[in-house]
Amino acid sequence: MAHRNARLTVCSRLLLCRRIEEEGWLVRAAAAAAGVSRQTASKWRRRLRLEGMSGLADRSPGTPRGPNQSAGRSPTVGKYHKGHGEAKESVAH
Numbered sequence: 845m846a847h848r849n850a851r852l853t854v855c856s857r858l859l860l861c862r863r864i865e866e867e868g869w870l871v872r873a874a875a876a877a878a879g880v881s882r883q884t885a886s887k888w889r890r891r892l893r894l895e896g897m898s899g900l901a902d903r904s905p906g907t908p909r910g911p912n913q914s915a916g917r918s919p920t921v922g923k924y925h926k927g928h929g930e931a932k933e934s935v936a937h
Contacts, residue, residue: 850902851880857888857900864889 852860860878863869864885869877875885891899 851884852878852888854897854900854902858892858897860885861889861892861900 856878860874860880863874863877864871871885871889872882875882878885888900893899
């Protein structure tokens, strides 16, 4: 089942990819027919090539979390402050 904001279902993604791969449609034409961007069409095409049908399934938009990471705020290392002349590395908690 597609998430609530998904433009295409798995079947629609497969149709999009088949139009490009098997029917010779241009990526931009297949994307327009499906109502998605050229970048999105290329993403689904790439996932199908690399992962097969499982690549067309919905994915969680969140960052994967390790088992020892709290659900709250996580530390971010390597962010840089801007606007103070020189960049300063910081650790946010």
